[in-house]
Amino acid sequence: MAGAGGGTSDVQWCFSQVKGAIDDDVAEADIISTVEFNHSGELLATGDKGGRVVIFQQEPESKNQPQCRGEYNVYSTFQSHEPEFDYLKSLEIEEKINKIRWLPQKNAAQFLLSTNDKTIKLWKISERDKRPEGYNLKEEDGRYRDLNTVTTLRVPVFRPMDLMVEASPRRVFANAHTYHVNSISVNSDCETYLSADDLRINLWNLEITDRSFNIVDIKPTNMEELTEVITAVEFHPNQCNTFVYSSSKGTIRLCDMRASALCDKHAKQFEEPEDPNNRSFFSEIISSISDVKFSHSGRYMMTRDYLSVKIWDLNMESRPVETYQVHEYLRSKLCSLYENDCIFDKFECCWNGNDSVVMTGSYNNFFRMFDRGYRQDVTLEASRENSKPRSVLKPRKVSTGGKRKKDEISVDSLDFNKKILHTAWHPLDNIIAVATTNNLYIFQEKLN
Amino acid sequence: MEVNVEARRILAVSISKLYASRTQRGGLRLHRSLLLSMVMRSARDIYHSSRETEGQTSEEPMETSSKEGCDSEITEDKENMSPTKQSRKRRGKASAAPDFLPSKRARLEPGEERYAAPMGSWRFDPPPTHIAHQGADLHQRSRDRGITGTMVQALRSI
Numbered sequence: 001m002a003g004a005g006g007g008t009s010d011v012q013w014c015f016s017q018v019k020g021a022i023d024d025d026v027a028e029a030d031i032i033s034t035v036e037f038n039h040s041g042e043l044l045a046t047g048d049k050g051g052r053v054v055i056f057q058q059e060p061e062s063k064n065q066p067q068c069r070g071e072y073n074v075y076s077t078f079q080s081h082e083p084e085f086d087y088l089k090s091l092e093i094e095e096k097i098n099k100i101r102w103l104p105q106k107n108a109a110q111f112l113l114s115t116n117d118k119t120i121k122l123w124k125i126s127e128r129d130k131r132p133e134g135y136n137l138k139e140e141d142g143r144y145r146d147l148n149t150v151t152t153l154r155v156p157v158f159r160p161m162d163l164m165v166e167a168s169p170r171r172v173f174a175n176a177h178t179y180h181v182n183s184i185s186v187n188s189d190c191e192t193y194l195s196a197d198d199l200r201i202n203l204w205n206l207e208i209t210d211r212s213f214n215i216v217d218i219k220p221t222n223m224e225e226l227t228e229v230i231t232a233v234e235f236h237p238n239q240c241n242t243f244v245y246s247s248s249k250g251t252i253r254l255c256d257m258r259a260s261a262l263c264d265k266h267a268k269q270f271e272e273p274e275d276p277n278n279r280s281f282f283s284e285i286i287s288s289i290s291d292v293k294f295s296h297s298g299r300y301m302m303t304r305d306y307l308s309v310k311i312w313d314l315n316m317e318s319r320p321v322e323t324y325q326v327h328e329y330l331r332s333k334l335c336s337l338y339e340n341d342c343i344f345d346k347f348e349c350c351w352n353g354n355d356s357v358v359m360t361g362s363y364n365n366f367f368r369m370f371d372r373g374y375r376q377d378v379t380l381e382a383s384r385e386n387s388k389p390r391s392v393l394k395p396r397k398v399s400t401g402g403k404r405k406k407d408e409i410s411v412d413s414l415d416f417n418k419k420i421l422h423t424a425w426h427p428l429d430n431i432i433a434v435a436t437t438n439n440l441y442i443f444q445e446k447l448n
Numbered sequence: 449m450e451v452n453v454e455a456r457r458i459l460a461v462s463i464s465k466l467y468a469s470r471t472q473r474g475g476l477r478l479h480r481s482l483l484l485s486m487v488m489r490s491a492r493d494i495y496h497s498s499r500e501t502e503g504q505t506s507e508e509p510m511e512t513s514s515k516e517g518c519d520s521e522i523t524e525d526k527e528n529m530s531p532t533k534q535s536r537k538r539r540g541k542a543s544a545a546p547d548f549l550p551s552k553r554a555r556l557e558p559g560e561e562r563y564a565a566p567m568g569s570w571r572f573d574p575p576p577t578h579i580a581h582q583g584a585d586l587h588q589r590s591r592d593r594g595i596t597g598t599m600v601q602a603l604r605s606i
Contacts, residue, residue, distance in 0.1 A: 091475040117474055179478055198478040229479045248479055281458055281494075284486045288479075335454075338487070339461055344480055 011430060012446040013393045015386055017071055019046075019056070020439035022384070032435040034422055038102040038110065041426040044072055044433055045112060046440055047097025051081040053114055053167075055125065069431060069444055076125055078167040081116040093118050099184050103206075106190070111170070113193060117180040120195055122171035122206060128164045132156040176202050176212050183232045189240040196233035201245060203257075215263045216245065216255065231289050231346075238298045246303060250274075250287035252312065270312050272319045282334045282343060290346035295355040296427075302358055304349040307331060309360050309370065324370040324377065327362050329400045329411045342416050350425045361420025364409065365436050366396060382420065382434045382441040392446055452502070455495040462488040 021030065029050025036045050044056040057075035084093040094117055103111040109126040134156045138144055179197035186193045194215075195202050201216035220226055228249040236242035241257045253266035274283065286306035294301045300321075303310050307328060310320035326347075330337060337343040342363070349360040361367045362379070370377045379396045386393060399408035422435040430445030466484050469476060 089475070092473055094474040096474075180474070182479075226478075226482060229482055231479065248482065281455075281487055281490050284490075285483045288483065335458070338458070341465075344483070 013380060013443045014390050014446045015388065015393065016444045017442040018384070018387050018439050026438045030438040032422060032438060032440060033096050033098060034100050035424045035433050035435050035440065036100045036102060037424050037426055037433065039104050039427060041428050041431070043075065043110060044424070045100045045102070046435065047080065047100050047114060049096040051079055051083070051095030051097060051116065053078055053080045053097060053100065053123070069429060072442055076165040076167050078123070080114045080121060080123065081119065098181060101184050101186050103186055104190055113184055113186065115181050115184050115195065118174065118177055120173040120181070120184060121169050123167050124170045125165060125167050128166060129161060130158040131161045133159045171206065171209050173204055173209050173212070182230070183234070185233055185235045185243065187235045187240050188238055194233050194235060194243060196230050196245060198229040201230065201233055215257065215261070217264060232292045234292055234294055236298055237294050237296060244292055244301060246289035246292040248288040250289055250305060252289065252292060252301070252303060254314065268317050270317045272310070278331070280334060282338055285343050286334065291348040293349060293351060295351050296353065297355055300355065302349050302351065304347050304360055306343065309349055309358060311358070311372065322372060326360055326368055327398070329398055333411065340416060345419055345421060348422050350423055352425045352430070353428050359423050359425060359432065361423055361434070363416050363419050364414040365418040365420055367420045367423055367434055382436050393443065451494055452498040455491040455498065458491040459488055459495065462491065
């Protein structure tokens with residue numbers, strides 16, 4: 001069995017925790033919109049439609065239960081974004097958190113970037129477990145003492161206090177995007193980051209908020225000629241000059257910032273020719289890429305479109321090296337999915353720690369894992385019914401033929417309101433976080 | 449024929465989605481609008497080509513049954529079949545406005561006379577309630593005219 005990843009053949013997943021309200025009546029503000037582990041995996045951040053960020057911290061492994069990794073408990077909760085109103089355009093700006101990205105930790109404090117449709121914010125999350133006591137000129141409650149009563153000199157000392165976690169906004173990067181921000185990515189240099197909206201990509205310095213460089217602009221002179229938009233952007237994990245951006249046409253462009261200040265001309269373009277047999281009214285929609293993620297090694301990148309996950313080798317632009325069908329049985333249902341808007345759902349994808357397994361979500365609260373080495377895949381479900389502590393998740397199967405076997409679920413029985421759009425994999429261990437509409441499920445590898 | 453019906457249905461669904469997205473919180477989503485317009489364009493093209501095919505098949509019985517003295521009529525019918533001149537000639541079944549489009553005649557709901565706007569101007573001059581309800585304003589619409597412009601052209605050519 002491999003260390004961090006393991007094949008799906010030998011890894012059994014069991015339920016660990018579920019966060020969020022139990023009732024079926026989902027408040028819109030509680031809908032989870034992004035999930036992200038930090039670089040060590042100790043912290044897990046979620047953002048929701050109400051503009052809040054909730055950070056969970058993993059407890060240290062207890063000696064009493066060595067077969068169980070530490071649980072995640074709430075560490076900090078704060079309101080990142082508020083609804084705003086653009087008076088010039090007469091438009092409301094949603095407070096929904098579109099993306100959260102952690103910065104690599106440099107000191108005791110943690111930093112993350114969170115973004116809504118228009119504004120990116122840098123948050124500092126720091127712990128306070130001591131406070132100064134015994135001020136010379138101040139009372140314990142902070143009021144200044146009458147100077148006439150001060151007769152001695154004393155130096156304040158730090159005394160322990162209950163742990164307090166403070167989140168404070170350190171930078172606000174605003175007014176740089178005309179269109180809706182869909183992704184952010186921190187550079188490996190830890191000094192700059194990218195933010196992308198439908199038509200433009202901006203490069204920021206983390207210290208400077210009043211200006212940014214526009215490095216990609218695909219807005220046509222005449223908007224009637226618009227044929228594609230930017231859907232995601234990501235910096236290369238090791239090369240600070242390289243980034244990729246995906247488009248609604250199913251192409252991925254790799255750009256090198258050393259080539260020129262404006263990266264409209266790509267260095268590489270990754271595109272797979274469309275299969276003419278699969279052509280339909282909805283071909284453009286289902287080929288739109290909803291997420292792009294580099295592997296940890298930086299050699300590969302993964303893209304998610306509506307029906308599949310594709311792995312690309314950065315050295316080969318003509319076609320992906322691997323293609324995994326997430327829910328091919330939906331291809332014949334595209335018209336219904338168009339009518340109920342599900343065809344516009346933007347699924348994300350993620351790699352495990354050693355790039356051997358990839359994961360993405362589907363409908364009916366199913367999520368899928370694809371083992372690249374063993375060429376195996378598994379479908380699991382996040383549901384309250386399977387939420388007994390340490391209960392092993394049973395693989396699920398969707399029946400596509402006429403005969404439905406026992407324990408299989410037919411395509412027509414799938415609940416398209418229960419969708420898993422956001423998933424995250426611990427960078428080092430086999431721990432995954434899966435977001436249903438308003439609940440966060442944490443599953444761990446079964447340890448014997 | 450089935451393709452024609454399907455194309456019409458998809459066109460109707462797309463138009464209603466595009467219309468509904470104007471009042472969505474957060475304003476018009478460019479990505480979504482673009483995808484909707486692409487679907488509409490495909491459906492419109494299929495609808496057009498299938499109607500032209502239907503028009504050609506319905507022309508044949510006329511030609512075989514009344515050959516003498518029908519040259520002028522046939523010439524007129526051919527003129528009718530031409531898409532550019534269709535609207536000028538007398539309206540046959542093929543050139544009637546499709547029923548999935550909203551009626552051009554403004555229909556006033558009781559008590560809403562103050563807020564009604566003529567159908568033809570909806571894309572540029574929305575009724576005041578749209579602005580109050582955070583709909584896309586003229587500024588936004590002129591920038592995104594590409595999407596709505598494409599849709600309007602699609603409606604005109606049907």
